[in-house]
Amino acid sequence: MSTTEPLLSAGAEKKKGGKGPRVGIDEALSAHAGEFGRWQLRHFVAVSAAWALEALHTMVIIFADREPATVPVPCAAAGREWAGGGGSGAAASTVVEWGLVCGQRYKVGLAQAVFFAGCMIGAGVFGHLSDSFLGRKGALQVVCVLNAAFGLLTALSPNYWAYAALRLLTGFSAGSVGVLAFVLATEPVGPARRGAAGMSTFYFFSGGIAALAAVAALFQGSWRALYAVTSLPSLVFAVAVVPFFVSESPRWYLVRRRPDDALRVIRAIAATNGRAVPEDLRLKLDDEEPGNKDVGGSTAHAASSxxxxxxxxxxxxxxxxxxxxxxxxxxxxxxxxxxxxxxxxxxxxxxxxxxxxxxxxxxxxxxxxxxxxxxxxxxxxxxxxxxxxxxxxxxxxxxxxxxxxxxxxxxxxxxxxxxxxxxxxxxxxxxxxxxxxxxxxxxxxxxxxxxxxxxxxxxxxxxxxxxxxxxxxxxxxxxxxxxxxxxxxxxxxxxxxxxxxxxxxx
CATH class of the missing domain: 1.20.1250.20 (MFS general substrate transporter like domains)
Known part of the structure; x- marks a missing residue:
């Protein structure tokens, strides 16, 4: 082997030797990749669409559990199935199908309460998982698949208690969608634009509620069909949107000791935004001293999550x-x-x-x-x-x-x-x-x-x-x-x- 040929390229030597500039994510975005260009706009819209999915799963109960304008049976008959309801056939709402009136009316509120109880549990669980091994993107994909599965199963509920249990499970997965989407959409945005971008995510939630009302108007005759139709978009999002249009957060890569992956995302942002990142640029965590090795080295920050x-x-x-x-x-x-x-x-x-x-x-x-x-x-x-x-x-x-x-x-x-x-x-x-x-x-x-x-x-x-x-x-x-x-x-x-x-x- 010739000793005159370099073992490493010039760029690799700089990276190994630590001679290139070392900056944080915010500085890399502001100075080189762009704070909110075409890449961030496309990514922001793709990720924030998940807010509309959360709105569908959260607010569908308004229409699925609605009470008719007139109660066709006296309160003495509450607890029995109404005429035309029961079974697995088409019914306008769960109230009609299972006779949730008078003494049984508390069950409507109970189904709503257990949904939000599921949200409360799931938000903590998936919040932790997205900070650890699943990542922001992986956690979002998992909860969307679960939302679709539980929502479709809800449409097949044989009785009220199965329905309430499935609403609990849907809440468990749906409760973290907004948080995951918010963090994943805003972390690649530069500091000067992050606030405005974050404030814009809620338009998708409100838009999802408006879309839900339109869909519900088309399926007034069957609460089961309504659950099925409002659950399928989550499956489409998880399969067709997340894998191809959503990127993992460079900040998550960095704290997980994957600086090369973080820099790859920064370079992709710059390329789409028509900007350029210096070849010898390296990323650092904000608690690293100038003399430390990069986040992949042995002296790097010990906690990756x-x-x-x-x-x-x-x-x-x-x-x-x-x-x-x-x-x-x-x-x-x-x-x-x-x-x-x-x-x-x-x-x-x-x-x-x-x-x-x-x-x-x-x-x-x-x-x-x-x-x-x-x-x-x-x-x-x-x-x-x-x-x-x-x-x-x-x-x-x-x-x-x-x-x-x-x-x-x-x-x-x-x-x-x-x-x-x-x-x-x-x-x-x-x-x-x-x-x-x-x-x-x-x-x-x-x-x-x-x-x-x-x-x-x-x-x-x-x-x-x-x-x-x-x-x-x-x-x-x-x-x-x-x-x-x-x-x-x-x-x-x-x-x-x-x-x-x-x-x-x-």
Whole structure:
């Protein structure tokens, strides 16, 4: 073998010798690959479509469990199947098929509660799995397949208890879809555009609700057919969209000690955006010292993934998590509570659902426009207090007139803005290594709020508004104790976050 031939290429020598520039993901996106170009736009739309799938699985119960305008049997006959219902034949709703009226009416609320209980459990489980070996992309694909399977099985439910069990399982898989899609869609976006991108994900959820109303109008005669039709899109998404149009997060690759894969994604982003990445560029975690080897070396950061336990070990993230859990729980009580209260207006169900979904969109636009001008913290405080004050006013209005309706509309407008904002705000409060675990925990809190909301609605006409008002005001005050994250680095590791906080204090 000739000794005059180099054993390594020039680029490989630079990489091995550590002579090339070493930058974090944010700097690589900002300086070289592009913060939000064609690659990010295409990827963002493909991933965020999963939000519409979550809307289908979550809100289908509004139509599948609807009660007819008139009850054809007296309460004494409740518990027996209605005429024309029963069996596995076509029935307009589960209420018609299984006689869920009068003394059996609690079963409708129970099915809704167990769905959100499943969401609460699944959000934590899949949040952790997406931070560890499954990754963001793998976890999203798994939950979509499970959603489709459980949804299709729900359409075949032989009785109410099988139906409730399958709703629990559907919730277990559906509860993490939004969190997974949000993180996967926003992590490849640069810091200057990440906030606006994150605020835009909720348009897909509202769009999914509007689409659901249209589909439900076409399948009014069979709740089973409705479940089947709303479940199939999840299977199509998992098989035809995720493998070909969705990329794994470069941040996840980096914390899993796969710098070459992370850099490959960065180069793909740059190529599609018409940019160029230096040949000798290398990526680093935010807690690495300049003298350290890269993340694949022996002196690299020891933890490639984290859990909720790691969040509690750090005083900084522990306080943030407790506050985030409380704020998300309170906001969910108000958001879902006001949404369910609108159904009591006794208007056309299909039109009402569409109008409600469209009414939330201006709130999303408002947060996207103001997010980078006022910051996450002031906007979260303002929107929660806006909702809380108007809900409190609604509790003081006598009668169920137009004034209370108006208070409710402003209340849900403010809380929809908060609900949207909390995703990007919470994501920025925690480093990559535990981000999905933390988001999964706050999502569990939100699902707990969703379980409580129907119980609050049952308290009467004025008292629910008082509860919603108090929840919004208390939540807004709790935000005061969180730090501002606007224009701050999106940290990758716990050590990087702690070091960054020390520098802020200094």
């Amino acid at each position: 984290g859990s909720i336990v790691d969040v509690f070990r750090s005083p900084t993230t522990r306080v943030r998590l407790v506050l985030s859990v409380l704020i998300n729980l309170l906001s969910s009580v108000v958001y879902y509570g006001l949404s369910l209260n609108v159904v009591n207006l006794k208007t056309n169900l299909y039109v009402t659902v569409v109008v409600n979904s469209l009414a939330e969109m201006p709130a999303y636009l408002l947060t996207a426009l103001l997010l980078d001008h006022f910051g996450r913290k002031p906007l979260a405080i303002g929107t929660m207090l806006l909702s809380g004050v108007f809900c409190t006013a609604g509790s003081l209005v006598p009668g169920a007139g137009i004034m209370r309706v108006a208070c409710g509309v402003v209340g849900i407008f403010g809380m929809a803005a908060t609900y949207n904002l909390l995703f990007i705000y919470t994501a920025e409060l925690f480093p990559t290594v535990v981000r999905n675990a933390a988001l999964g925990c706050t999502a569990q809190a939100a699902q707990m709020g969703a379980i409580v909301a129907p119980l609050v609605v049952m308290l009467g006409e004025r008292l629910p508004f008082a509860v919603f008002g108090a929840s919004g005001i208390v939540g807004g005050l709790l935000v005061l104790y969180l730090p501002e994250t606007m224009n701050k680095p999106l940290y990758d590791t716990m050590a990087g976050l702690e070091e960054g906080e020390k520098n802020v204090v200094k």
